[in-house]
Amino acid sequence: xxxxxxxxxxxxxxxxxxxxxxxxxxxxxxxxxxxxxxxxxxxxxxxxxxxxxxxxxxxxxxxxxxxxxxxxxxxxxxxxxxxxxxxxxxxxxxxxxxxxxxxxxxxxxxxxxxxxxxxxxxxxxxxxxxxxxxxxxxxxxxxxxxxxxxxxxxxxx
Numbered sequence: 001x002x003x004x005x006x007x008x009x010x011x012x013x014x015x016x017x018x019x020x021x022x023x024x025x026x027x028x029x030x031x032x033x034x035x036x037x038x039x040x041x042x043x044x045x046x047x048x049x050x051x052x053x054x055x056x057x058x059x060x061x062x063x064x065x066x067x068x069x070x071x072x073x074x075x076x077x078x079x080x081x082x083x084x085x086x087x088x089x090x091x092x093x094x095x096x097x098x099x100x101x102x103x104x105x106x107x108x109x110x111x112x113x114x115x116x117x118x119x120x121x122x123x124x125x126x127x128x129x130x131x132x133x134x135x136x137x138x139x140x141x142x143x144x145x146x147x148x149x150x151x152x153x154x155x156x157x
Contacts, residue, residue, distance in 0.1 A: 046156035074132035104154035
């Protein structure tokens, strides 16, 4: 009984840590890489007709960060730490390349890499927990959609 209580407390602490980390990355990206000046530049770009309104990005990432953290928490003891941190780092690199460096084609290449990493992460997590892998599917689809949007922006600008 005591062991299961300790394990559930550890799981809650682990989930809290992972939620803080993923949302922390999102906050860092928003606060330092997607500043109002960078967003003004973004607004001057020609975009795909499928580009959603800005609020969609905020809502999508709010949900995606929760799914990523929950998925990672489900497999944390079984492995998958490295790929979790790698995909967070790639998110930061893409935001810098796209919003700060204005390197649209390089940003597209980074998003292709992110799609590959998230795909690998999804398959790796599926081995440990079907739920953990399934929770990453919306993130994988979002990455593909983001790569499409980035590609169209690179072509049009």
